[in-house]
Amino acid sequence: MSLKESLYIFKSGKLSRKDNTLLFTPINEIENQDNNDSNKKNFLPIEKIKDIFVFSEITINSKLINFLASNGIIVHFFNYYGYYTSSLYPREKYLAGELLIKQVQNYIDNDKRLYLAKCFVLGGIYHIFRNIYKNLSKLESLDYQTIETQVYNAKDIFDVMSIEGKLRKIYYQVYFGISERTKNPPLDKVNSLISFGNSLLYSTIITELYHTQLNPTVSYLHEPYVRRFSLALDISEIFKPIIIDTVIKNLISNDNILEDNNFEEDLNYVFLNEEGKKKFLKKYKSKLQETTYYRKLKREVSFNFLIRLECYRLMKHFMEEELYTPLKTWW
Structure with a gap:
């Protein structure tokens, strides 16, 4: 089994949950996509992701947030200049x-x-x-x-x-x-x-x-x-x-x-x-x-x-x- 890796997102778009994996849809494909065209969809296996670094504008919803939290995945956000602004930090699961x-x-x-x-x-x-x-x-x-x-x-x-x-x-x-x-x-x-x-x-x-x-x-x-x-x-x-x-x-x-x-x-x-x-x-x-x-x-x-x-x-x-x-x- 391969080690988990960080995911880096530079394109603006929508990050969502699709069954038990992640789906990223770039903004231009959201505006023009054919719902039956699965070739444009970027599926991202959740089990291979350690954390996510976002350098663009993305849309997310509570369904995705809950899914990321349940898998212990942190999302780090960076501003236009490329500098850290905040993290979407799941509830700590190893409290002591x-x-x-x-x-x-x-x-x-x-x-x-x-x-x-x-x-x-x-x-x-x-x-x-x-x-x-x-x-x-x-x-x-x-x-x-x-x-x-x-x-x-x-x-x-x-x-x-x-x-x-x-x-x-x-x-x-x-x-x-x-x-x-x-x-x-x-x-x-x-x-x-x-x-x-x-x-x-x-x-x-x-x-x-x-x-x-x-x-x-x-x-x-x-x-x-x-x-x-x-x-x-x-x-x-x-x-x-x-x-x-x-x-x-x-x-x-x-x-x-x-x-x-x-x-x-x-x-x-x-x-x-x-x-x-x-x-x-x-x-x-x-x-x-x-x-x-x-x-x-x-x-x-x-x-x-x-x-x-x-x-x-x-x-x-x-x-x-x-x-x-x-x-x-x-x-």
Whole structure:
């Protein structure tokens, strides 16, 4: 049996339930379709879909929503510029009251919260240095052990984020050649790629969190604000350098992604067009499916599953079964 995959929708149209599967009908075919012509209908086997990413305008109804919920499928919506706006999130099916209490206790206790916040940042810092190790000889001011020690000695979360922020500024200059990280809106092509990629990763982590007993709204590095799954933001700190940044580097080096025909500009806003998004998603999907040997399990696992494993390790930490330490890649 094949593994479930993400479904990406770029055409506007109607997504509906047809018996025990999904049916997508593009808008032009809704207006002109022959009801007896089944060749125009796009049937999508529900058992092969993990989650759905929508980059267009679609019509759905309650029958479809109930069907998706019963199959545990999350739908992520993105705006015209390609950035995450919301998720259609089914009722959680793995609720665990004891785990939720432990999550909240780790947030309320300042020392426990600070420990986890440092872990997320340390995981990200390790992978940042992994990405730029070839350039370290040119950067006398950058030393991994020094920055790691600064994080360990930080007295509060503000200090932790400040250390990480200063490092990322240098990192983006070295790794991508940009002088400033701009977002909301991104002002150049590389910043546009980073913002789009981070939106994708955030959505992927939301899906992985849904399939665990973790509550995605209780976070430690980022404040758990209303209307966001802030634990996904915490976990993303570890994976952005090894998934999103490497995908972007690959696209720049091998696919000429920075050519004008992959972007559009709107006043001071630069964003990927549909063709550019599809190129990015192709590389992103390939990266998530890429496998590596995981020592603890003694088998090959995908990058996508590494995210799930990180969630499981957090669960063990909360239940006091195993002290959490962030993933640090060894390949």
